Amino acid sequence: MLGKSFIVASVLAASTAFAGTPQLPAMPGVAGPFSPAPARVALGQQVFFDTRLSEPAGTSCASCHDPAQGFAGNHGSRIGVALGSRPDLVGRRNVPSALYAAYVPPLFFYQDDDALAPTPFGGLFTDGRVDTVAELVRHPLLDPLEMHNRSEADIARKLRAAPYADGFRQAFGPAVFRTTASTLAALGAAMDAFLQSRDMSPFSSRYDAWVQGKATLTPQELRGLKLFKDPDRGNCASCHEFNETSTNPARSLFTDFGYDALAVPRNRAIPANRDPRHFDEGLCATGRAKGWKEPGQWCGYFRTPSLRNVAARERYMHNGVFSDLRDAVAFYATRSIEPERWYRNGRPFDDVAPRHLGNVNVATMPYNRRKGMKPALDDADIDAIVAFLRTLTDAPFEASAAARGAGVYSATKEGAR
Template identity: 45%
Template sequence: MALATRSRLSTLSRAFFFLLAAALPAASLESTTSDARAADEAHLSQRELLGKRIFEDKNLSEPAGLSCASCHDPAKAFQGNNGSPIAALARGSRPDALGTRKTPSLAYVSFSPRFHFMKKKDEETGETELVPVGGQFWDGRADDLAAQVEGPLLNPREMNNPSKAAVVEKIKSGAYADLARRVYGEKLFENDAAFDKLARAVAAFESSERFHPFSSKFDDFLRGREKLTAEEAKGFALFKDKKKGNCIACHVGEEKSRHPQDWLFTDFSYDALGAPRNAAIPDNKDRAHIDLGLCKREGLAKVAPKGYAIDSLCGQFKAPTLRNIAVTGPYLHNGAFASLRDVVAFYATRDTDPARWYPKKEGATAKYDDLPAAYHDNVNVKEVPYDRKPGETPRLDESEIDAIAAFLRTLTDRPTPATKAER
């Protein structure tokens, strides 16, 4: 009897330790994952952490399955297309839904001022004009980051929620509702301002350092820790040269500064570049469908100076930062270009060799084919390198285009200790 009992105990003990051993790797993995997440979030404030939870929550779409991070992928400089069959457009929460424009990167967007009109002096004529600056999205229709949050959440082509109240209710019944109450108070969900407060939490997260780490090769070059190659240095010189690339006219930086924060590579202004029409965009199968950009910004008439010629803004889109540009393709508001080099070449040869970029129509090149003829005069043809005519020598030759593209690749942020866990 005693022997049988010991045998049964021995068998049970072996089974127990076998099960325990089998469970250890899973427990260890769970612990490691938890530790990595904790380390990744340790530096965030409570409000930023709440913003991160909202940003990554796939329950905040209708149907569930799409989060902000789905289209603003941290591994791709906070942009992407959520596995869309159309590279230029993000896939929404509904299987048949696609966005209307290329998803903008959220990296460094917290530096953008609120949408407004500012005085700008023409360097050639000395005259001053009022120009639009700032805001969020390609057309600046959201004044700031908090206002930007509403757009994707309620857009039928994106997260497809029926109302702000529906979003708030999902968060109220979700896993981090207590965190939201700790940040904004126990009565948060009883307040009509709940959505706006939650949106500000997302804006706080998008303003945190992980969205602007200043960790590229170029940043280390500015800090004196790294050197540019000969081709990269040549590209940087051409980038700044006002008679060659003149990229710095819109993608600005303080030339005398060695501080990365002084090199945002955008002045947050708007410009009409005459981008080629992207035939891959389903909406463009209808020839009457034209994306006019800034001039159709919601509420523009209310914020524009009295008597401002709003039609002069048709075809204009916001100049994005060039930081991380090598990993945020396709390019321009409509994703017309898959290659970074092609974008640089387009800027240099758009007007000297238009047949390279635009289709033929009735035996002639259909220049600016994604903009009605009535607005062709809005296209920038004054600034270098656009100030050329067909047959003239471009401001940049092919080797110089290569050099600028090489320089632009130095602007890609590299993982920092705060972001390695999520990449």
């Protein structure tokens, strides 16, 4: 049977038709095959931080993908999902980190030798709805709950008037602004270049130094590493894949790019969740849009995020229900044996529509344990895994992660469960 790491690497190697898709097997060192034009990187960075591109002005990509939080964050919101450009409205999901996004492959299906059906991997956003950065960039710019531009023509008009417009002409030719389509294509290419830049995939954590023999881990961190990959204990590495035997840190992205239905607790602070009939369906909404034969089998599935810089983030899970990294790890360990700890009113899996409860993962460790059983991880084990996860913080974000660990950035949990 082929391992998932082989599957993902092989698919990435074969996906050269997609702009920005890396070829993992051919990566020299940590720089990878990415070599974006510096002028395009600079343009993408300017766009990323430009607050004039929202409606009304004042919100940029960086407002939600905050560099201080490992390019995640929620624009000052304390309820687990981001504020948009209009303060009376908030987004639908917790904002994922934009770091290492260049490594996410296009959405594809693979059937393992032991699997009954093909399994999805990849795709951008937590529901895999787009395959390229050029497609991705349109969504937040046009979403009324995010940057609220009314049309692509409005975005193009703002780019033509931007102080870096001449940079676009120099990088993409004098006719770059001739049509809305050409303008948006250049915007996507600039953002793609920025996400491919070394700054957005720094590989500068203590873990990275450790696999290269340049640093050591503490006994607690090493214990956490062992538990993280132990299939009978944490079993975290079954989805958050990594390879500590490779000196190339790019082999350790701490995700297999796959999907799972974890049934995290309902975040009751999200306005849309005031309607008890509302559920975020995740991957199956993508399946419907793409015309899959049986999209309902994927309701409640969300893409496994990379755990790099997880300690610098403000919120966890697709709905931002947790504001403490330790809570997130403890949920994995005790969801099945202590459901009353996590779910209100004694109803497990309360953020999954009743008709899709059969999709929830109850088969793999540690989700396959029954109520009242001994947990797969005790408190000391959970602390050790959290200690290991903190070694995944890149150097530019260590201060933020340390501050979060000390409670400086602690966000309220009131109303979340």
